[in-house]
Amino acid sequence: MRPCVVLLFASLLTLCEAQGTIEAPVFVLKGRDLLLELDADPPDGVSFVDWKINKTVTLVRFKPDGEPHVFKDFTGRLEFPERFSVILKNLQEADSGVYSAEAGTSTGDELLTEYNVTVQGPVSPVELTVDRVDSESCDLHVTCRTHNSHINSTFRCVDQVCSQEVGERSEVTTSGASLQVYLLNSTIFCNHSNQVNWTNASDTTEHFCLSNAPSFHYGWVTAICTVTLVITAALYV
Incomplete structure (x- = not known):
């Protein structure tokens, strides 16, 4: 699993991969995709794994023996490169928030991974x-x-x-x-x-x-040549 590297050359950034530490800050350019992965495997006996935003809105639920269940608001926006991993497509500023993976166990929900995601648009020209x-x-x-x-x-x-x-x-x-x-x-x-x-x-x-430096004026050239001629003529008198 690679860490998320924030690039100033954002045109090269096609997919930001979040590193699984609690409250890991992740910055994504508007319109790009975000890959979310678990920092650790779910515990034994897990009933499901949910990816949520801001602790309340569920994106998708993974069950051990079934296909991922995508919740309505995110239909068509999610891809699943591997088990428990999610690619959220075409992020907008409204998608900024805290994304977390929670495992449902017999003793309650267990937080597995959490990311603080900020989506930013391109800056204006200067x-x-x-x-x-x-x-x-x-x-x-x-x-x-x-x-x-x-x-x-x-x-x-x-x-x-x-x-x-x-x-x-x-x-x-x-x-x-x-x-x-x-x-x-x-x-x-x-x-x-x-x-x-x-x-x-x-x-x-x-x-x-350099364009504002004082130039060598033509009048000074004329004056210097005139003085030189006068001095030279005087030597032959």
Whole structure:
């Protein structure tokens, strides 16, 4: 049994397999499937094994000598790769909750496995904008923005060496995702992520600092050449 690995590259996540520890947290991208397995074999003499959500709603009942009985609300959404295992198809945010497997025995119900499942949708795209460039020191004033949140920060670059000076570095958005702006290898990143999905935008500091560097003006070239000619002529007088 493999543990559930939460991948930031959520497009690679096709099936999340829950690891059977009590209250194990599991994060699933909306629309994906979830595999639930028992952490241990049912005890001897078990009458049935139920998979439930939030302790009250039963998804399916397994009996030792019969086919799984799927309860009405989950008809067409469950698959059974092996005995006592369940694949719940096409999860939505409403499917978030505590999933548990309980064994019915002669002494009462026994909790076998429990998972705290959170279904999250993909995060929204982000936009990184440079609002202002102070040319003397090449201070970059930037905004990292999503559809419902934004943070501002300032980066200072001296001799092409940049650092993050002031402003916000991260924020939790209204949807519970994380919005971050940071500097890595002379590139400014604006990152929006939750436990199962991420998106970002970036731009290089050189793109702004070099374009704002003072140029060698043609008038100075003319003046230098003129002075040189005058000095040269004077030497031959």
